[in-house]
Amino acid sequence: MTAQPTTENRTAQLMDGSAVARRIVERTAARSAALVESAGVTPCLATVLVGEDPASVTYVKMKRNRCAKAGILSRHVPLPATTTTEELVATLTELSADPTVHGILLQHPVGPHIDERAAFEAIAPEKDVDGVTMRSFAAMGFALPGFASCTPGGIMRLLDAYDVDPTGKRAVVVGRSAILGKPVGMMLLARDATVTYCHSRTRELSSLVREADILVAAVGRPEFIRGADIKPGAVVIDAGYNEGNVGDVEFAAAAERASLITPVPGGVGPMTIAVLLEQTLDAAERLSGTSA
Structure with a gap:
């Protein structure tokens, strides 16, 4: 997929996590069938x-x-x-x-x-196919083989699906949890982005958000990120999910400024599950001695 924003009403292109996840699950199913047949x-x-x-x-x-x-x-x-x-x-x-x-x-x-x-x-x-242990965290930090935390892993796969190259870009991560905010920042850094970590207590958060070429919102507060603070042309990844199908970003206003944006639901969520299943298959192949 090519990361080209639509021009109608200057609305951002939606990053269809459901469609990308579906393709991952289909490939996983084919590999799973092959593992059953071969081993x-x-x-x-x-x-x-x-x-x-x-x-x-x-x-x-x-x-x-x-x-x-x-x-x-x-x-x-x-x-x-x-x-x-x-x-x-x-x-x-x-x-x-x-x-x-x-x-x-x-x-x-x-x-x-x-x-x-x-x-x-x-x-x-x-x-540890959900990437929650300290060993998995260390592997993510050092860019070594291992299992990624599923939501950050899904976010990176979604960026790749839409041809978003983090190299040289300013990435701002709002959130610092051990299984989302911290690892996704490490993954973006490993892909040569310049990463800034923020959180709910960051001073002058709006000014930092305005600098983001890639914004990952993972703070767990509904519409915490104002759409008016989105840098024109930015890629917005909303990893939040709050009551009423509301993300951490003020979606409508953000979509008027971003080039790409994830919907809630249908963006990051399906990717998380797809990566979980793919990593389960990876584990089965390794444990059975059939991985390449």
Whole structure:
């Protein structure tokens, strides 16, 4: 795809994450079928959910449905909300040792009474297809082989699909979470962008946003980024999802200034799941000794 903005009403071109993700899932399904035929190995993703938070239940169900489309088995492990850190760690350790499981996804958040970092670190690095362990984070930071955090990985794939080359561009990341803001900035830096990290407490945020050739909004606040602050011609990646299908960027106003912009929903979200499935297949190939 070529990153050319439309001229009608000076509205930005939408970055169709759903379409790009669909192609990734189709290729993953073809590779999965080939793995089954050549090695008799069916890729398997284990999803672990603590409690019954409605949003988390919906996300896990969506991921399991996508697994079926990609030819990947889905093993769901529901745990009660009263699960302790020790119990969760034991479950993840058991799944890590199970040779029939190739990828592990711990749906987060897991509840304030659980040490989430301890839980993440119980996932074997070779099965960390969601890119949440410290080892995966280090691999992203050093641009070494490993599993990317899925949302940042999906963002980079989306930029590539629309021929957006980060080289030499000023990238501004608004957000600093360990599985989104920080790693996407590292990935952009590895692609020769000049990266500025910002967050909800950054002073004079608007002036920094105005300098962004590539803006990644991942702060978790509805319409936190004003459309009037978008640099004309900028590429806007809205990784936020808030109640009412609202992102972190003031979409309508931003679309009048950007060249490319992701919709919410239908932009970053589908890419996150597609990368998760692709990385599960990558893990299955490596663990079965069939990867190139």
